[in-house]
Amino acid sequence: MTARGDSHAAGTLGVRGLEAGYDGKAVVRQVDLGPIEPGSMISLLGPNAAGKTTLLRALAGLQPASGSIRLGERELVGMPLAEHARLVGYMPQNLPQRIGLSVIEATISAMRAAPPGDAGQAHLAETALDTLERVGIGHLAMEELGHLSGGQRQLASLAQALVRRPRVLLLDEPISALDLHYQLRVMKLVREIVRESGMIVIMVLHDLAMAARWSDRVVLLSGGEVAAEGPPEEAITAERLAQVYQVSGTVTRTGSGLAIAIDDIL
């Protein structure tokens, strides 16, 4: 996949005092994150209703927010949405798909919405197909989105998000519908792209072992606030599982990450 535009010049992301919610009531409170360096993969963890999606939507500019989100020299809070969306990509948990389009048409259309990069218009189809192949669905390029399985739709949606090469990419449960092969394939690919392009990825995951294996740092959100933040082996502990998820268990370091065994609910 060709690196697009100025993605190599991605800045550091820093969030300070971020608040966001609904109907005047804050769901996410006083969130500080970072500095997150370009080329980092961050997992956002936490129980149901902790505010993970609300936080991602606020970072994407889709949710009114107060506080500060700085990307390099630029302040994103208050930035016009079109400009914000060029810098920060968002793949939602529920995947609205434009029925009637083929997988490759939807991928090309996602690229057209991105700022023109060095790929040039003539290479749109080539770059789109290359992305689909890297995601593992090149063989579905001509298939209609409406005819795909849930997992295939999630992969198509991921391809649309990746092909735009934003500076920051927010993925809300990107592997929730995928089988074991594709879960691993997607994590490997995302890390490869993060490292080669300098993109920052923040992804919501429920699988803590997967997060530990693939993230540089994790953020544990609980009740709308950051309960822990840091390298996975420091932030994910048996005490935190008890405190945040009300489960007892053990957390053991392994060669590739953490082994997490849950014993019971508390």
Ligand SMILES: Nc1ncnc2c1ncn2[C@@H]1O[C@H](COP(=O)(O)OP(=O)(O)OP(=O)(O)O)[C@@H](O)[C@H]1O
């Ligand atoms: N559109 C909305 N209007 C009002 N309240 C909402 C809305 N969306 C979410 N909420 C509330 O905000 C809180 C956080 O929801 P959010 O979707 O951010 O949680 P989450 O951590 O992503 O949860 P999950 O793991 O279940 O997807 C919940 O209490 C939810 O009821």
